[in-house]
Amino acid sequence: MASALSLSHFPLSRPLSQPTKLPRRTPTSVCIRAMSETTSSSSSSASTSSSSVTFEAPPNFKAPEPKRFAVRPDKSGEVFGAALPLFLRFATGVFVSGYSFSFVPKDEFPPNQYALEVSGYKVKETAKIGPRPEKPIEIYEFEGCPFCRKVREIVAILDLDVLFYPCPRNGPNFRPKAAQMGGKQQFPYMVDPNTGVSMYESDDIIRYLVDKYGDGSVPLTLSLGILTTLTAGLGLLARAGKGSIYTPAKLPPKPLVLWAYEGSPFCKLVREVIVELELPHLVINCARGSPKRQILYDKTGHFQAPFLEDPNTGVEMFESAEIIEYIKATYALQ
Template sequence: MAGVLTSAPLFVLRPLNSRTKSTRWVKVTAELRETPSSSASLSVSSGQEEGQRLGSSSLPATFSPPPGFKPPQPKRFSVRPDKFLDILSASLALPFRLGTGAFVLGYSASFVSEDKISSNEYVMSIAGLKLKEASKLGPRPEKPIEIYEFESCPFCRKVREIVSILDLDVLFYPCPRNGPNFRPKVLQMGGKQQFPYLVDPNTGVAMYESDDIIKYLVKKYGDGTTPLMLSLGLLTTLTAGFAMIGRMGRGSMYTPSKLPPVPLELWAYEASPFCKIVREVLVELELPHLLHSTARGSPKRQKLYEEAGHFQVPYLDDPNTGVKMFESAEIIDYLRATYAL
């Protein structure tokens, strides 16, 4: 069965200067061999080449935030009234999955006194006490791992949970049903539209099957041990499915949208209901995004605290418009206003 070529762009994150803290995106297009098992042969193109097409509509050259848009001030643990039921239903995953994906591998915590904390150091405050968190991470991938998936798939959820536990940065290519861009790419690269599908540019490995992906990631970037809640076979899959009952298929169907020239960046982690409702919209709009995992114990919590002056997730950084913002409800409004057709 021959593959069918499409014109949707792929993106690869490449550091243009490894000595700088910031990382810039290089746009990449894929020329794919017409065989089911072929992998993409990537060639770098100019970030200004926006003549590629999505379906019958061409890409706009520039993006801008909605008129009069102003990022909101972060409000810890607050829920906008119209999102209360969304947050409540997204929270049903926590008891079904016992908080899997909420803590990083090797998590530990200890209370520290105020005088042992520097002014720019992130710590949790609990009843006036300072809780310092840490973790023991495995080897770090040089380039972000790429995963093709969609939010309402229980097999995909299992992989997202191990991504949070291993504190990995992942370039997600959303594949909602009827999505015109990245579902066809998976068929061309691997020979079937099955999700999740992983591509590791650090090793050249590409694979289907959630359990195989989990085993690969813990061996390559963890301590080799699969967490209990991800090692129970059918029970793991069933509870991952039950965890999504409250969301009724959100994050599974494509909403017509404009594909941005550069992937968005999201600071989030799988177990957070606030992060979940944002990812649902990113998937529905088929917006590629680099996810910076920030589960409890992640050193990236400190990094976000330094960069934004505050730690709270989800946090969106959109390099296409320059918008950087907290607050899940307002992030959703922004995404729909900026990218939905």
């Protein structure tokens, strides 16, 4: 008999409009007692139980220094495979809606403002942001699903922060919960706590989000019907189903926070592992043109995605390969 997490949704009040630069925190240990309820599901035992679970950073852990545009040699093949959707989907999810840029001489650009530098010029990037939801949108999905990718692309384009509940195959917690809430195990499944709206069907979700939080226009690359789904699916082939099947893990009391965006292959590799371990995570979307790039820059003195914040241990870190190693060491059941 499986155990499914009883969700009273995670408190996620995270004002992002007034950033402050924070000192890097020393990792701490958090001890929790997870609560569960039984269901008649035939899934394997849930990762939560009534026993005490301790979360702490791996022994002698030290967050790595960010290395811009660097790929660790042993990860080059994985990065190449994760980049395939970027080309097949025509960079959908790389830019925020209404993206534009201009070149400003370096000496005329504010020194504390984030921007790329090209040949003595700073690249000033802007976008058109629609109405902002007060609470993060909640989406039940998994990385290896082309329909789910379409929805992840639109939330990146709309620059929306999303609380993801991973639903990999055989996942004992959120896949049964989605079925309980919506009546069937179909993904993606979206819940908007700001309006009370919940729905299945990726195209319906996309239409709802652009109407509510955008300008009402569905981007061309997300409005091509079967061609959209086909290219999204083909882009996943190189990763051979990664991010689709559950790996036993300890379920943390608080969701991870991941600064990321759908078009980045480095972010994709991290999400694959987070989804397989069924770890709830708040994605702070920061595609090109997002004002949240400046917020992360003010917070850390650097911008690079992905950036992980783990409120369960106090760890904050850049570098996708090291983030993956940290997540596995902290949450995977050996």
